[in-house]
Amino acid sequence: MRTDLRLVRYFVATAEDLHFRRAADRLGIAQPALSRAIQALETELGVALFIRSNRNVQITPAGRAFLGRAYEILSLMERATEEVRSAHDGRIGSLRIGYTDFAIAGPLPTLLKDFQERQPQITLKPQHGVTLTQMHRLAEGKLDIGFVTGPVSKDGYDQHPVQSERFVCVCADSHPFAERDAICLADLADEDFVHGNSTDWQHFYDYLIPLCRRAGFVPRIVQEAFNTAGILGLVSCGMGVTVLTEDVCSALAPGLVVVPIEDVTERLITSAIWRRDHVVGPTRHFVDYLQALPAPQHPT
Amino acid sequence: MRTDLRLVRYFVATAEDLHFRRAADRLGIAQPALSRAIQALETELGVALFIRSNRNVQITPAGRAFLGRAYEILSLMERATEEVRSAHDGRIGSLRIGYTDFAIAGPLPTLLKDFQERQPQITLKPQHGVTLTQMHRLAEGKLDIGFVTGPVSKDGYDQHPVQSERFVCVCADSHPFAERDAICLADLADEDFVHGNSTDWQHFYDYLIPLCRRAGFVPRIVQEAFNTAGILGLVSCGMGVTVLTEDVCSALAPGLVVVPIEDVTERLITSAIWRRDHVVGPTRHFVDYLQALPAPQHPT
DNA sequence: TGCGCATGATGCCGTTTCGGTATCAAAATT
DNA sequence: AATTTTGATACCGAAACGGCATCATGCGCA
Known part of the structure; x- marks a missing residue:
């Protein structure tokens, strides 16, 4: 049997009242049950917590030391219970x-x-x-x-x-597309493409590939990069063009130009x-x- | 039923293993008992602590919040147990x-x-x-x-x-006894005495009175004081003489003289x-x- | 001095809680 | 499709808990 909080609570009540019957009343149990519970606790700890007589009950030095900790334990348990409920509520x-x-x-x-x-x-x-x-x-x-x-x-x-973006073409400012107000998707048919790898970017490709097929071509990916920053870096070096979304390109580095694709209305x-x-x-x-x-x- | 430390211990083991059978093994109980114990704890708290499937167990956000506190509670309980034993040993x-x-x-x-x-x-x-x-x-x-x-x-x-003291006479330095190397107890027969009240000083009187009786007189207490400092203060004002012990008089204020009583061998x-x-x-x-x-x- | 009272401890018993074995349910793996 | 894994549930016995009755002891009072 391991010391549990019921015994700690019984101990605290007894230490406060220094009278078994009154403490038992307070706890809502019978005096003999309290007597046995305190004995069980003393046996478990191997230490006498009280000195009893038929006239009075005194707490031992060890009992006094335990009392301070007992208050802390009970208080901490209450706090833990309150916090777990708050966490469930989502408050913390x-x-x-x-x-x-x-x-x-x-x-x-x-x-x-x-x-x-x-x-x-x-x-x-x-x-x-x-x-x-x-x-x-x-x-x-x-x-x-x-x-x-x-x-x-x-x-x-x-x-x-939460977000809905148009597709845009991005090219180097030296690319012919840079002089145009807009292109059609089919204009990309013979271009070298720079994009992410097919595993990580599979959900993006699930949009792009069908669009290109409908325009009559399969995009020729000549370079792969890890993320959009990498893709844009390769594009600005003239390695190819890419198709991304308008939000990603809202703050472009120098040397890159965003060109709208006027015949694509689908959004990411x-x-x-x-x-x-x-x-x-x-x-x-x-x-x-x-x-x-x-x-x-x-x-x- | 109130949450007790057994349930807290079971919870910690389950949260560490995230596998009911292994945690139960660790705790030395059967898996179904652990399953029920965790359910009882969740019911008591009113919060789900784990998400279970037949393939894995995950801890909920509320469960994570509770886990930190659970460690604290168990640690505090261990410390309390150790300290109560130390207090009994007398180490603290x-x-x-x-x-x-x-x-x-x-x-x-x-x-x-x-x-x-x-x-x-x-x-x-x-x-x-x-x-x-x-x-x-x-x-x-x-x-x-x-x-x-x-x-x-x-x-x-x-x-x-722990202490054994001779009796001495103390008088003002203007008193005739001040010129003597020693007195006999009977020399005090006609002197005014200054001492503590008969209740508080009853144990001292239990020594002094029999000695005076044996020397043929009952000491005439004319002034009472609260403690030795008060007694010595009255003596130095010439209100009377007193009988105290040698240690009390080892560091006397000016105006007082200690005179040995040579015919008294009893000690306090x-x-x-x-x-x-x-x-x-x-x-x-x-x-x-x-x-x-x-x-x-x-x-x- | 003897009796009554107060109070914690102990005995006996019924109720509740806990834990074990067996089994079920469901999902994943072979 | 069969088997394995794993948490949940059913049934049962053991252990723990608490109530009532009673005992043991010391103190206070007449």
């Missing part, structure tokens, strides 16, 4: 948020800042990851909310669109996504926050 | 020591200092009190060790002599005294310390 705790290059270039930073001001007790933990990585981490319970290239069809998950959707069975604590608060936002601008 | 705690005017004028301060150096974890709490007061406080358990005018015959108490004994049923913790250490001391000097 951490929120692990994944994001893609597209997400971080869009309204997400503003959203996070706003949410943080509303819920200062919640610690935000942003983590970069391509859509594929984020989906794995959601499944493993290592991520609470993902911001991914969507929409994603997956059972057990809910999502909410970035959605917040979470596991349906994980909407507790801070996650619930964040989901509620997202769903209270106006829908992303999406003109027809 | 406090020691309430009573002392009379005679005791504090003798070797007691030196003893306390020495003991304190040997047991720095024990807090000494000295409390002045006449013998009668100290005996009450010992009986009430509000004092651990008394230093009283002894010997005391009282059941349930043990004592150890100051003894350490404690309740036999209270020799635990720091008290035990102090008693052991005292009993290891050489006996007080007591020439024949």
